[in-house]
Amino acid sequence: MGRLSTYLDHAATTPVRPEVVEAMAPFAADRFGNASGGHRLARDARTALEDARDVVAAALAADPSDVVFTSGGTEADNLAVLGPLGAGPTTIVTSAVEHPAVLEPARAAARLGFAHVEAPVDAAGAVDVDRLAGLLDDDVAVVSVMLANNEVGTVQPLDQVVDVVRRLAPRAVVHTDAVQAAAWLDVARLAAGADLVSVSAHKIGGPKGAGALVARVPIRPMVHGGGQERERRSGTHDVAGAVGLATALVCAAADREADADRVRALRDRLADGLLAVGGVVESAPRDRVLPGHCHLQFSGVNQEELLVLIDRDGVCAAAGSACASGALEPSHVLLAMGVADPTTAVRFTLGHTTTDADVDRALAVVPAAVVRLRG
Amino acid sequence: MSGGVDSSVAAALMTEAGHDVEGATLKLWGGPSDSGCCSVADVDDARRVAQQLGIPHHVFNMTDHFATAVVDPYVAAHAAGRTPNPCIECNRHVKFDRLLDRATRLGFDALATGHHARVDRAGTYRLLRGADPLKDQSYVLSMLGQHQLARVVLPVGTMTKDDVRAHAARLGLRTAAKPDSQDVCFIHAGDGGREGFLGRRLDLHRADVVDQSGDTVGSVDAVELVTIGQRRGIGHGPDGRRRYVVAVDVTARRVVVGGDPSVDTVALDPVTVTWVDRPLAPGDRAIAQVSAHGRLAGCTVDPGPVVRFDHPQRPVAPGQTVALYDPADPDAVVGAGIAA
Numbered sequence: 001m002g003r004l005s006t007y008l009d010h011a012a013t014t015p016v017r018p019e020v021v022e023a024m025a026p027f028a029a030d031r032f033g034n035a036s037g038g039h040r041l042a043r044d045a046r047t048a049l050e051d052a053r054d055v056v057a058a059a060l061a062a063d064p065s066d067v068v069f070t071s072g073g074t075e076a077d078n079l080a081v082l083g084p085l086g087a088g089p090t091t092i093v094t095s096a097v098e099h100p101a102v103l104e105p106a107r108a109a110a111r112l113g114f115a116h117v118e119a120p121v122d123a124a125g126a127v128d129v130d131r132l133a134g135l136l137d138d139d140v141a142v143v144s145v146m147l148a149n150n151e152v153g154t155v156q157p158l159d160q161v162v163d164v165v166r167r168l169a170p171r172a173v174v175h176t177d178a179v180q181a182a183a184w185l186d187v188a189r190l191a192a193g194a195d196l197v198s199v200s201a202h203k204i205g206g207p208k209g210a211g212a213l214v215a216r217v218p219i220r221p222m223v224h225g226g227g228q229e230r231e232r233r234s235g236t237h238d239v240a241g242a243v244g245l246a247t248a249l250v251c252a253a254a255d256r257e258a259d260a261d262r263v264r265a266l267r268d269r270l271a272d273g274l275l276a277v278g279g280v281v282e283s284a285p286r287d288r289v290l291p292g293h294c295h296l297q298f299s300g301v302n303q304e305e306l307l308v309l310i311d312r313d314g315v316c317a318a319a320g321s322a323c324a325s326g327a328l329e330p331s332h333v334l335l336a337m338g339v340a341d342p343t344t345a346v347r348f349t350l351g352h353t354t355t356d357a358d359v360d361r362a363l364a365v366v367p368a369a370v371v372r373l374r375g
Numbered sequence: 376m377s378g379g380v381d382s383s384v385a386a387a388l389m390t391e392a393g394h395d396v397e398g399a400t401l402k403l404w405g406g407p408s409d410s411g412c413c414s415v416a417d418v419d420d421a422r423r424v425a426q427q428l429g430i431p432h433h434v435f436n437m438t439d440h441f442a443t444a445v446v447d448p449y450v451a452a453h454a455a456g457r458t459p460n461p462c463i464e465c466n467r468h469v470k471f472d473r474l475l476d477r478a479t480r481l482g483f484d485a486l487a488t489g490h491h492a493r494v495d496r497a498g499t500y501r502l503l504r505g506a507d508p509l510k511d512q513s514y515v516l517s518m519l520g521q522h523q524l525a526r527v528v529l530p531v532g533t534m535t536k537d538d539v540r541a542h543a544a545r546l547g548l549r550t551a552a553k554p555d556s557q558d559v560c561f562i563h564a565g566d567g568g569r570e571g572f573l574g575r576r577l578d579l580h581r582a583d584v585v586d587q588s589g590d591t592v593g594s595v596d597a598v599e600l601v602t603i604g605q606r607r608g609i610g611h612g613p614d615g616r617r618r619y620v621v622a623v624d625v626t627a628r629r630v631v632v633g634g635d636p637s638v639d640t641v642a643l644d645p646v647t648v649t650w651v652d653r654p655l656a657p658g659d660r661a662i663a664q665v666s667a668h669g670r671l672a673g674c675t676v677d678p679g680p681v682v683r684f685d686h687p688q689r690p691v692a693p694g695q696t697v698a699l700y701d702p703a704d705p706d707a708v709v710g711a712g713i714a715a
Contacts, residue, residue: 327402327436
């Protein structure tokens with residue numbers, strides 16, 4: 001695997017940066033202390049944790065006391081949706097294209113007596129701010145709209161969302177899932193108006209199992225225990241994970257502009273080459289999606305079959321979301337966008353390690369597979 | 376690879392024989408209102424066996440096609456007073472149709488399954504009973520023809536069930552001791568079984584039960600769930616003998632019962648008739664099997680086609696499959712059709 005593959009599934013996960021591996025290594029070696037203890041080994045771990053917290057805070061333009069380390073983006077999203085709920089407002093408003101890590105806790109809350117409503121999106125997958133505004137009132141507790149969609153890549157109008165929420169749902173908090181966006185966008189600036197911001201390390205060259213929620217408002221914990229993270233998330237700290245997240249955020253920010261330009265050009269070449277096959281459309285306009293996203297619909301082709309064929313030639317891509325069994329489900333994002341047949345869609349996502357050779361290989365493999373399957 | 380021991384060993388045997396093998400599990404069900412299906416656990420088992428065998432494993436979502444081709448007709452059949460066999464329809468429309476087509480499109484030479492039956496490839500393809508008479512599944516494969524059999528391999532059909540489990544145990548496969556699944560995959564006892572499933576999709580109607588003189592002798596809660604030949608829930612006649620359902624009229628909401636009914640013929644819906652190879656001609660002899668492990672009945676095939684039994688048989692409910700075997704080669708399936 002690895003370099004033998006043509007890896008075009010960066011939206012699913014990314015290669016771990018060497019700087020991250022190096023930064024994390026000591027914590028699997030002699031810096032193994034429990035950050036909650038009192039002795040010198042514990043204090044050493046604690047220092048590393050708080051240094052990481054400061055770095056994460058700076059990277060996201062947050063106060064360190066607002067940074068809650070979690071086990072990843074899913075936990076951060078769950079905490080953001082459920083944490084603000086209490087005896088007050090009872091409605092959760094999300095866009096229709098949120099990740100299941102946002103939709104499912106909202107649905108779970110709805111089964112317990114809260115309400116969950118979804119704001120529709122336009123044909124490019126961006127939330128319709130006017131329709132969203134129509135759902136806002138005094139009984140809204142949480143409004144969650146991602147910064148960028150993980151499937152199609154659409155960048156959401158978060159600043160407009162914050163604006164209408166402040167005006168029309170004054171008791172609500174605004175959450176943005178920045179898990180996908182963090183690879184390419186300046187989350188610190190774009191999410192400055194949000195009350196809750198989720199990030200995940202493994203989407204930006206960090207380790208799996210580590211993420212954070214910036215919580216600028218009070219939240220109740222989901223995980224109870226020793227009271228870590230100021231009672232917001234108990235459990236012995238994954239110091240290595242926090243350090244990995246911090247390092248990844250710094251690397252991503254440092255390389256972002258140059259990488260974005262380079263990857264955007266690679267993505268454009270890939271997209272143009274695949275569009276040229278004929279009967280292929282981009283799911284959303286290029287200027288509205290993240291630089292690494294190439295989400296296409298191949299008429300007359302079944303996505304499962306295309307993925308199997310190109311996987312044989314080492315091209316790793318994805319489609320929609322997998323359910324618990326591993327089978328593809330029709331994408332709720334595409335259905336919300338009004339796509340009639342979501343089963344022809346395949347997502348290619350490029351990342352900071354993608355090269356011209358990867359695009360060359362994809363263009364050598366994918367068109368032939370499409371033609372073959374069309375029979 | 377269903378997650379059961381038979382398909383696990385089928386995959387193992389093909390791999391051991393040196394073929395390039397990939398495993399596929401179908402996601403066919405998992406609707407929100409009838410959850411509780413063990414499908415995720417079964418997929419996990421199939422995937423793990425594939426990993427143990429060192430072969431790629433895919434999960435294919437065919438829920439839409441399954442709903443259209445198997446579940447919806449199953450519901451409609453009950454509304455019409457017919458007794459369908461959804462596993463046969465799944466074989467006909469999904470496993471040996473859509474999945475077989477997909478395998479071909481992806482460049483595979485054959486589809487192997489864990490069914491207990493055999494394909495004989497000397498000359499024209501023959502479909503034969505499995506070696507273990509208690510597990511023979513040729514009945515549920517009886518719709519296959521030359522076109523499918525040319526691309527189907529049934530590796531465990533020459534083995535007994537005990538041999539299959541022993542092979543799985545030798546290989547340390549996690550499915551070696553897994554009990555066989557008995558139910559229709561989308562019906563669960565915990566969700567109210569067949570009655571619960573149909574009750575959520577159909578209006579079920581109470582019906583009078585009358586004897587053959589027309590006297591009302593009882594009632595049933597759901598006429599749509601009653602099958603011709605059924606004894607369960609029907610009770611005994613005044614003479615103490617068992618009673619069976621003789622006729623069901625869903626529209627009139629009436630069930631007729633009688634003692635020990637029998638018929639001499641069963642008409643097959645010509646649209647549903649398939650032949651493994653050469654069609655039988657009127658006057659040809661055959662051996663009929665009308666259920667998965669039913670008694671065999673010698674018969675002659677009349678125009679229609681109508682199967683004329685040598686000796687009176689229990690009535691065959693409309694919707695049931697009649698599989699026909701060759702009297703000169705009794706393990707060989709000749710063809711099949713659905714009782715009209």
